[in-house]
Amino acid sequence: MYQYDQYDQAMVDARVEEFRDQCRRRLEGKLTEDQFKPLRLMNGLYLQLHAYMLRVAIPYGTLSGAQMHALADIADKYDKGYAHFTTRQNVQYNWIKLEEAGDILADLANVEMHAIQTSGNCIRNISSDHFAGAAGDERVDPRPYAELLRQWSSFHPEFSYLPRKFKIAVIASDKDRAAMRLHDIGINIVRNDAGELGAAFYVGGGMGRTPMIAPLIRDFVPLDQLVTYSEACLRVYNRHGRRDNKYKARIKILVHEIGAEEYTRQVEEEFAHLLEQGIEPPLAELERIKPYFAAPEFASGLTDRADRSDPDFGLWIDRNCQPHKAPGYVSAVISLKPVGGIPGDASAEQMHLMADLAREYSFDECRVMHTQNIVLPHVEIGRLYELWQKLDAAGLGAPNLDQIGDIIACPGLDYCSLANARSIPVAQKISERFAASGKGEALGELKLKISGCINACGHHHAGHVGILGVDRKGVENYQLLLGGSEAEDVSLAKITGRGFDEAGIIAAVETVADVYLEKRHDGERFLDTYRRIGMDSFKEALYD
Amino acid sequence: MKILTGNDLKSGAVVWWDGQDWSLHIADAVDAGDGASEILAREESARRVNAAYAIDAELTGDGPRPAHIKDRVRALGPTVRPDLGYKAAEQNGWDWVI
Amino acid sequence: MTEKLGTGRDEVQLRFRDDAMPEGSQVTVDAFLEQADAEAVRIEPGDDARALLPHLSRIRLVEVNFPTFGDGRGYSAARVLREHGYTGELRAVGDVLVDQLAYMRRCGFDSFAPEQAFNEADVETALSRWPHVYQPAADAAVPIWDLRHG
Numbered sequence: 180m181y182q183y184d185q186y187d188q189a190m191v192d193a194r195v196e197e198f199r200d201q202c203r204r205r206l207e208g209k210l211t212e213d214q215f216k217p218l219r220l221m222n223g224l225y226l227q228l229h230a231y232m233l234r235v236a237i238p239y240g241t242l243s244g245a246q247m248h249a250l251a252d253i254a255d256k257y258d259k260g261y262a263h264f265t266t267r268q269n270v271q272y273n274w275i276k277l278e279e280a281g282d283i284l285a286d287l288a289n290v291e292m293h294a295i296q297t298s299g300n301c302i303r304n305i306s307s308d309h310f311a312g313a314a315g316d317e318r319v320d321p322r323p324y325a326e327l328l329r330q331w332s333s334f335h336p337e338f339s340y341l342p343r344k345f346k347i348a349v350i351a352s353d354k355d356r357a358a359m360r361l362h363d364i365g366i367n368i369v370r371n372d373a374g375e376l377g378a379a380f381y382v383g384g385g386m387g388r389t390p391m392i393a394p395l396i397r398d399f400v401p402l403d404q405l406v407t408y409s410e411a412c413l414r415v416y417n418r419h420g421r422r423d424n425k426y427k428a429r430i431k432i433l434v435h436e437i438g439a440e441e442y443t444r445q446v447e448e449e450f451a452h453l454l455e456q457g458i459e460p461p462l463a464e465l466e467r468i469k470p471y472f473a474a475p476e477f478a479s480g481l482t483d484r485a486d487r488s489d490p491d492f493g494l495w496i497d498r499n500c501q502p503h504k505a506p507g508y509v510s511a512v513i514s515l516k517p518v519g520g521i522p523g524d525a526s527a528e529q530m531h532l533m534a535d536l537a538r539e540y541s542f543d544e545c546r547v548m549h550t551q552n553i554v555l556p557h558v559e560i561g562r563l564y565e566l567w568q569k570l571d572a573a574g575l576g577a578p579n580l581d582q583i584g585d586i587i588a589c590p591g592l593d594y595c596s597l598a599n600a601r602s603i604p605v606a607q608k609i610s611e612r613f614a615a616s617g618k619g620e621a622l623g624e625l626k627l628k629i630s631g632c633i634n635a636c637g638h639h640h641a642g643h644v645g646i647l648g649v650d651r652k653g654v655e656n657y658q659l660l661l662g663g664s665e666a667e668d669v670s671l672a673k674i675t676g677r678g679f680d681e682a683g684i685i686a687a688v689e690t691v692a693d694v695y696l697e698k699r700h701d702g703e704r705f706l707d708t709y710r711r712i713g714m715d716s717f718k719e720a721l722y723d
Numbered sequence: 724m725k726i727l728t729g730n731d732l733k734s735g736a737v738v739w740w741d742g743q744d745w746s747l748h749i750a751d752a753v754d755a756g757d758g759a760s761e762i763l764a765r766e767e768s769a770r771r772v773n774a775a776y777a778i779d780a781e782l783t784g785d786g787p788r789p790a791h792i793k794d795r796v797r798a799l800g801p802t803v804r805p806d807l808g809y810k811a812a813e814q815n816g817w818d819w820v821i
Numbered sequence: 822m823t824e825k826l827g828t829g830r831d832e833v834q835l836r837f838r839d840d841a842m843p844e845g846s847q848v849t850v851d852a853f854l855e856q857a858d859a860e861a862v863r864i865e866p867g868d869d870a871r872a873l874l875p876h877l878s879r880i881r882l883v884e885v886n887f888p889t890f891g892d893g894r895g896y897s898a899a900r901v902l903r904e905h906g907y908t909g910e911l912r913a914v915g916d917v918l919v920d921q922l923a924y925m926r927r928c929g930f931d932s933f934a935p936e937q938a939f940n941e942a943d944v945e946t947a948l949s950r951w952p953h954v955y956q957p958a959a960d961a962a963v964p965i966w967d968l969r970h971g
Contacts, residue, residue, distance in 0.1 A: 186965040189952045197950055200943075201920065206733065208770055209940070210918075217891055218920055226774055228797050229808075230735035259807050274807075278733045300891065330955045330966065336924035337900050337958065340893025406956075417897045422866070456904055458957045460966040467969065521803055592793060593801035601796075603803045653791060 180241050180544055181326050181471045183291045190334065191288045194295055198222045199281035206278070221301060221339070223294030224280055228596050231275040234297040235287060239307035239325040239349070240268030240547040247534035247545060249290040254527040257283050262530065264515060264523045266587060266638055267346065268306045268547040269297055273594055295333060300341045302332035302413070306348045308356045309546040312472060313556045315504040319376060321351035321368055323468045324405065327460060331406045338413050342420030343428035345413070346385070358549060358665035360384050360393050361641060363430045364412060369399065377401050382412055382442065383434030386635035390671045391431040394439040396446060404450075407459050411450035415442065474505070475542040475557060481507025482561045492567050494620075495578035500563065507560055511541075513553040513570055514577035514585065518614040519607050522588040523551030525575075532573050540566050549638075550587050550626075552580070583613050583625045583692070587638060591631030591648060592655070598631035600648025600655035605629055608685050613692075622692055625705040628663075641665035643706040644691060645672040646684060657684035661691065661717060662709045673714060676722055687721055694720045724754035726787050727762060728794060729775025737797045737809070738772060739787075745772050747809065749798040750786035827863040827884045828914045828934035835922075835944065836932040838910055843881040863914075870898035877907045885930070887915040896928045903929035903959035919943040923951055929959035 183191070198219075205215040216226075223234035235250065242250075250270055254262045257279050258272040265271055275283070287293055297304055305325045312320045328347060332338070338345070348357040351368035359365035365381040377399040384393030400408045416430045419437070434442045483506065487493045500509040513533060516522050525533070533553055537545040540562060541555035548554060558566060570576040579585045586609065589595065591602030606629055613619035628642030632649075639645030645660035656678040663672030679687050692705075694717050699708045709717070726749075727740035738745035739752035740762060746752070755762055759777040766772045779790040789795050800808015827847035836842070847863040848856060850872055861882040864870055873880065883902060885895040899911050910932050913925050917935040922944065925933070933939075954962045 184969070186953050186968065190955065190965075193951055197920075200946065204943075206770070208768075212767075212773060214890075214918060218918075226730055226735065228793070229737060229800060230730070273801075274735075276734045300893075333955050334924075334951070335956060336927035336954075337896045338893070339924055340891055340896065340921075414897050414901075417893060418869075422892055422894070452904070456957070460964070461970045463970040464966040592796055593803050596793070598793075601802060603801075607803065655792065 180243060181238070181322075181468065188288070188291070191291070191293050191295070194222070194293065194334075195281065195284045195288050198284055202277060202281055217299055217340075219280075220299035221296055222280075222284065223297035224275070224277070225298060226596070227273065228592075228594055230273065231277055231280065232594070233272045233275045233280065233283060233294055234265070235270045235272070235292060235294050236297045236304045237268050237270060237292075237547050238329050239305060239311070239322045240309050240549070241311075241322065242537075242545050242547065244534040244538035244543045244545075246290050246292055247530055247537060249286065249292065251527040251530035251534065253283055253286060254530065256286075261524055261526045263521075263590065264525065264547050264551050264553070266549050266551060266589070266636055267304055268309070268549055269304055270547070271590075273590070298344070299339075300343050300345075301339045302335065302341075302345045302347065304346075305329050305332065306346070306357050306362075306549060308350050308352065309548040309554050310356060310501060310510050310556065311351075311546075312474060313501075313503050313505075313508070313510045314352060314354075314356075315502060316354055317352045318370060319351050319368055320472045321349045322472050323465060324351075324366070324368060324378070324402070325349040326468050326471075327406065327465060328409065331409065331460075338417055341413075341417055342422050343425070345416070345430070347409075353667060355665070355667040355669070358638070358641060358669075360669040361386055361390070361638075361665060362393065364409065365393050366405075368402075371399050375401070378405050378408070380408060380412065382446075383431040383439065385429050385431040386638055386640045387429065388426050388633050388635075389432065389435075390635070390640040391435060392669050392671065393431070394434065396439065396443045402465070403459060403462060404454070405459075407453050408446075408450055410458060411446045411453050414449050414453075415445045419445075477505040477508060477557070478559065479507075481559055483507055485560050485563045489564070491571070491576075491578070492564055495567050495571075495576060496563055498578040498582070499580045500558075503557065505557070508557050509560055509563065511555045511558045511563065511566065512548070512580045513545075513555065513575050514579055515552050515575070516579060516585050516610065517574050517577050518584060519611045520574075521603050522586050522606050525553075529573055529575060532569065533575070536566060536569060550585065552585070579619065581624045581626060582619055583622050583627050583644075583688075584610050584619045586610060586627050586629060587642070588629040589631050589637035591629075591637075595631060597634055598648065599633075599650035600631050600657065602629040602631040602637060602646075602648055605646060605648075605657065605681060605684060608681075609688055612685060612689065618689075618692060618696075621696065623704060625692070626665075627688070638665065639663070640671050641669075642672055643704070643709070644688060646688075649678060651678065654680070656680060659684060659687050659691070659721070661714065662706065664706060675714065675718055690720050691717050724780050724782055724787060725756060725759055725777050726752040726780045726789070727755045727759060727775055727777050728752070728789075728797065729767075729772040732770050732773040739798075740766075740772075740775075749789075752780070752787045827861075827886075828912065832914075832934040833912065833932050834935060834938055836910075837926070838931050840910075843910065847882065847884050864895070864898050866892050866894040868898070870901050873902065873907075874905050877902070877905060877909075880907065880909050882910045882912060883907065884912045884914050884934075887913060887917055890916045890918055890921060896924065899925070899928040899930055900959045919947045922947040927954065927958040927960045927962065
C-alpha cells in the first residue's frame with residue numbers, strides 16, 4: 180500500500196500544528212464556536228451528543244497492520260476502548276476531548292494517518308473497491324487513481340469552502356462494490372475500443388434528503404486528464420452550487436436543476452480552459468504510485484481446499500470468503516456484525532487482533548468496507564480454518580456477509596446530534612430475531628440498511644430493505660423502504676407506506692421477509708423477487 | 724421547567740446549568756426561567772460552556788426529565804452501551820430515557 | 822455618480838504588492854461594464870468573474886467580497902482572473918479569517934481587508950505554515966508531484 184514520502188509527511192505534520200493552533204485560539208477565546216466549527220470539521224472533529232467525535236480518514240479503505248494497531252491504541256488511550264467503522268470506509272471515535280485532539284492527530288501522523296477533510300464542505304475521503312487488487316473482475320487496481328485524487332484534493336485552495344460536502348468514489352470494474360453511482364463524483368476506470376484506460380465520470384449522485392443516481396457526464400476521460408477534468412467538475416459546482424439552502428446545496432441538486440446536459444456543457448467549457456493551464460500531474464507520478472499497489476508475492480502451488488469438517492467453519496467459508504484472482508487465495512471478510520451486536524463497532528482488543536491477523540495472513544493489509552466490515556484481501560485457502568478459529572474466538576466470525584444479519588446502521592440517536600431516532604437497537608433486535616428463528620440463513624442475500632435520520636448515513640435508500648428513523652411528534656418512528664441497490668444495478672428504495680414504532684418495524688421486516696420466502700422463484704434474491712412482483716404484495720401483507 | 728444544557732468546551736462532556744455553574748449531573752439542573760438567554764450568552768462568551776441551549780423538562784421524583792428523547796440520551800449516555808454512559812452503574816435508567 | 826462601495830485604502834491590513842494602491846472607489850460588476858473609465862471593481866459571491874475577462878487590462882483592483890467565510894465562490898473568481906492573465910490587485914474583503922490566508926494567497930489574492938483585523942503573529946504563522954503544496958493554483962508554488970519528478 181501507499182507509503183508517505185517526506186512531502187506527504189511534512190504536509191500531515193503541518194496540519195497537526197495548524198489544528199493545535201486553532202484549538203489554542205478557540206480555548207483562548209480568539210475564535211468563536213461559529214468561526215472554529217468549520218475549521219475543526221475540516222479535521223474531522225464533530226460535537227456530538229456525548230462528547231466530541233473524531234472521524235479518522237482511511238484513504239480508499241486500506242490499512243496496514245501497524246495502522247490498525249495505532250487505531251486500537253488511540254481507542255484505549257483517548258477514548259473508551261472501541262471504535263466505529265463507517266459507511267465511507269473511515270473510522271470514528273465517540274468520546275474525544277477537544278484538548279486532546281491535537282495529540283491524537285499527532286499520534287495518527289506517526290503512522291501516516293490523519294483526519295484531514297473527513298468533514299466540512301470540502302472534498303472528503305475518496306473511497307474505492309474493498310476487494311481492489313484481489314478481485315478477478317477488476318480492469319486495474321483503482322487505488323493508484325484514488326491516491327492521485329487524494330493528493331489533488333488535499334488542502335485544495337479553491338475547493339475548501341464548497342456549498343456542501345463532496346464525496347468521490349473510484350472503481351475499475353463493471354461490478355460496483357463502492358456504491359459509485361451514489362456519490363457526488365463516481366469514477367469508473369474503463370477501457371475504450373483501442374484498449375486504452377480512461378475514466379468514466381458520473382456526477383450528481385447521492386443519498387440524504389433527495390437521493391439521486393449520478394448520470395454519466397463523460398464516458399471516457401483519458402487518464403492523463405483525470406485531475407483536470409475533476410477540477411472542472413468542482414469549479415462549476417463551486418461557482419453554481421446553491422448556497423441559500425443547506426438541504427439543496429449538494430452537486431446532485433445542481434445537476435438535477437440545470438440538467439445533466441447543461442452541467443456537462445459547463446464542465447467541458449471549463450475543462451477546455453483548464454487544459455491550457457497545465458494542472459495535470461506528470462505521468463511519472465502515477466508510475467511512482469502504482470508499485471505501492473502491486474500484487475504481493477503470491478505463493479504458488481497452493482491448495483484450493485480447506486478442511487471443512489467443522490460445519491460452522493463451512494458456513495463461514497461459503498458466506499464470507501470471496502474468490503480471488505490468484506489461485507489458492509480468497510479475500511476473507513471479518514464481520515463486525517455479531518448477532519445482537521453494534522454494527523461496525525470493534526473493541527481495541529479486536530482491532531489489535533485484526534492488525535495481527537492482517538500481518539500474519541494477508542500481507543499486512545486490511546480494508547474497511549463501506550458496509551462496515553473488515554476485509555483481509557489475500558488469504559491462503561489452506562490457512563483459512565486457522566484464521567477463522569481466531570476470528571470466531573474473538574466474536575469476529577459471524578458468517579453473515581450480505582445476509583440480513585449483516586446490517587448497515589448509522590450510529591443514530593444513541594450517538595449523533597443530527598439523528599431523529601435510534602438505529603442501533605433496531606439493528607440489534609432484527610439481528611437477534613432472525614438469528615433465533617434461523618430465517619436469516621434461509622433468506623440468503625438481503626442487504627438491510629438503517630439510518631437514524633434523513634441524512635442517510637446508513638445508506639437506507641440503497642438497501643434491499645431500508646429503514647429510516649424519523650421523529651413523529653417527539654416519538655421515534657420508523658419508515659420501511661424496499662428495493663434499493665448500491666451495486667451496478669443501482670436503484671433507490673421506495674417507501675412502503677406509513678411508519679411503525681420499534682416493535683412494529685421489526686415485525687414489518689419479518690413480514691416482508693415472509694412475503695419473499697413465500698413468493699420467490701428459484702435463485703431469486705429478495706431484491707429480485709421485489710423487482711419481479713412489485714410493492715403491492717408487500718404492502719398488502721404490511722397494512723391489511 | 725426550562726433547563727440549560729451544553730457541552731464542556733475542553734472535554735466535550737454534557738453539562739447542565741445548576742444556577743451557578745455547569746454540572747455533570749442533570750439532577751442539579753435548575754429552572755433558568757426568563758433569564759435563560761442572558762445566562763447562555765454570558766456563559767458561552769466566557770467559555771464556561773459550549774453550544775449551550777435551553778430545553779423543556781419536567782420535574783420528576785428522579786429530578787428533571789428532558790422533554791425530548793435526544794436530551795435524555797445526552798443525560799444518560801448511549802442506550803446501547805449502558806456501561807459507558809453517565810449513569811453506567813444504573814441499569815434501570817433506560818425506561819427514563821425511552 | 823458612483824456610490825462609495827467596498828473597502829478604502831485604510832482598511833487594507835495586508836498587501837503583497839509594490840505598486841501604489843489605486844485611488845478612487847470600487848464599482849459593482851454591472852456598473853463596471855457600463856463605465857469605460859472604471860478601474861476598480863467589487864465582485865459579490867453571485868457575480869460571474871468571467872464578465873470582467875474582456876476588460877482585464879484596464880482593471881487595477883478587483884475586490885472580492887466574502888460576506889461569510891464559508892461561501893467559497895470568491896476563491897474560484899480569483900483564480901479564474903489570474904488564469905486569464907489579470908495582474909492587478911486582487912483583494913479579499915469581508916469575513917476573512919487568518920486561517921484562510923494561505924489558500925487565498927494560492928488563489929491569487931494579494932491584498933486583504935478583513936472585517937476583523939488579523940492578529941499579526943497569527944499572520945506570520947499562517948503564511949509560513951505550509952512547507953509544500955499538493956496541487957497547482959494561481960501562485961508560483963511548485964506542486965509536490967512536480968518536485969518529485971524534477
